[in-house]
Amino acid sequence: MKYKNILFISHSPSLNTIKLSNHICMKAKRLNPNISLICLNPFETNVNSFNSIDGVIISTTENFGYMAGATKDFFDRCYEDLREITAGLPVFYYVRAGLDGQGSQIAINKILKGLKWKQVLPPLILKGKWQNNFIQKVEDQSLAFVNGIEMGIY
Numbered sequence: 001m002k003y004k005n006i007l008f009i010s011h012s013p014s015l016n017t018i019k020l021s022n023h024i025c026m027k028a029k030r031l032n033p034n035i036s037l038i039c040l041n042p043f044e045t046n047v048n049s050f051n052s053i054d055g056v057i058i059s060t061t062e063n064f065g066y067m068a069g070a071t072k073d074f075f076d077r078c079y080e081d082l083r084e085i086t087a088g089l090p091v092f093y094y095v096r097a098g099l100d101g102q103g104s105q106i107a108i109n110k111i112l113k114g115l116k117w118k119q120v121l122p123p124l125i126l127k128g129k130w131q132n133n134f135i136q137k138v139e140d141q142s143l144a145f146v147n148g149i150e151m152g153i154y
């Protein structure tokens with residue numbers, strides 16, 4: 001079976017968001033040995049990070065009614081080059097938003113459409129006061145994504 005590579009671009013500026021991203025990085029590797037999960041923050045991510053990548057998970061916080069500046073910086077730097085070489089790439093994303101999350105969702109959806117990436121699962125908007133079940137929600141969606149990539153169903 002061919003090994004599949006998934007890129008996890010995670011902006012985690014707080015203890016809760018670090019908890020979420022660490023959980024995904026550890027769980028995905030442990031539960032699916034045929035997957036390699038490459039965990040980077042948006043500033044570390046560039047066009048070369050997409051070499052041999054079969055799927056992408058993005059996480060961002062919502063700040064000032066929009067995706068985090070770090071996540072926007074990644075799209076600003078890489079959008080044009082990625083548009084040429086990554087059409088059809090499966091993607092799943094989640095937003096941690098203290099209040100709302102809608103501004104991030106609208107903006108990210110537009111960008112993913114422009115990139116012609118395939119949103120194979122609906123985004124998770126983890127909004128409001130922190131709840132411990134956010135971890136389980138992110139785990140469930142991320143594992144569904146990872147397993148779908150491995151089985152080649154997307």
Ligand SMILES: Cc1cc2nc3c(=O)[nH]c(=O)nc-3n(C[C@H](O)[C@H](O)[C@H](O)COP(=O)(O)O)c2cc1C
Binds near residue numbers: 061064065130
């Ligand atoms: C400068 C700043 C701006 C923020 N703006 C928003 C916002 O516009 N909408 C929102 O839902 N949450 C906003 N938040 C809350 C963050 O989304 C939240 O703190 C972040 O997702 C981390 O979550 P945590 O507190 O559970 O660790 C903001 C936070 C900061 C620090």
